[in-house]
Amino acid sequence: MNNPLRANIALTLERERARRGLSHMHMAELFRTAEGEKLAYRTYIQTVRQKNNVTLTTLQIMANGLQVSFAGLLAGSKKVPDWAHRLDDNAIRRRLAHIIDFERQRRNLHRYEMAELIGVAEATYMKLERASGNISVDTIAAIAKALKLDPATFLFSEKNPPGKADTSSPTSVPKGL
Structure with missing residues (x-):
């Protein structure tokens, strides 16, 4: 499957790695869960190579480790509203x-x-x-x-109307990054 989300994630990871001047091994070290478990190096490499079907939970670990927004990982260089970050x-x-x-x-x-x-x-x-x-x-x-x-x-997209339980509307401040 040609998935632009995989490409955006890989590009963001590589851009962050270059910006920080880290090797792939050191980059992978940034991805630890709150419990102290680290994301497998193989998962990181496969994500950079766009070879795995990464999940939202894994992306959250990556976003937390890099201190970047989840939306930024998915959207890549495309503009998203400030609230989405x-x-x-x-x-x-x-x-x-x-x-x-x-x-x-x-x-x-x-x-x-x-x-x-x-x-x-x-x-x-x-x-x-x-x-x-x-x-x-x-x-x-x-x-x-x-x-x-x-x-x-x-x-x-702000075209998608927020639901009653949707905390992602521009007027609310959801938990997370």
């Missing part, structure tokens, strides 16, 4: 859930029909709609493609 992986899940539910209702589709449209199993769709599970960037890109939206920016 404060989103974390949970806010992204909630925002994605709201967008797919909004689009499903706008298109007057049943859940199984929306699952078919975005190319996921119905059980996976239900997890997406509930903002649960560890969503991958390939899934996000596939959803954007099916909805004919830009994968790098649709999660941060």
Whole structure:
């Protein structure tokens, strides 16, 4: 799959590595969880090479380690609103859930029909709609493609109306970066 999100993430990681003057090994050392576990070097290298389907949880570890925004990792050089830089992986899940539910209702589709449209199993769709599970960037890109939206920016678009539980609206300040 030609995924612009993978390319944006890889570019951002390489740009940050060059800016900091770090080797790949030292760059990978920056990625530790709150529990002190580090992200596998192999995961980092495969992400830089665009060879793995990185998940939101892994991206949050990378964003935290680099002290960059989650939106910046996904959007790359594309402009996103200032509020989007404060989103974390949970806010992204909630925002994605709201967008797919909004689009499903706008298109007057049943859940199984929306699952078919975005190319996921119905059980996976239900997890997406509930903002649960560890969503991958390939899934996000596939959803954007099916909805004919830009994968790098649709999660941060102010055209997508915020939902009641969506803390990513410009008037609120979500937890995270």
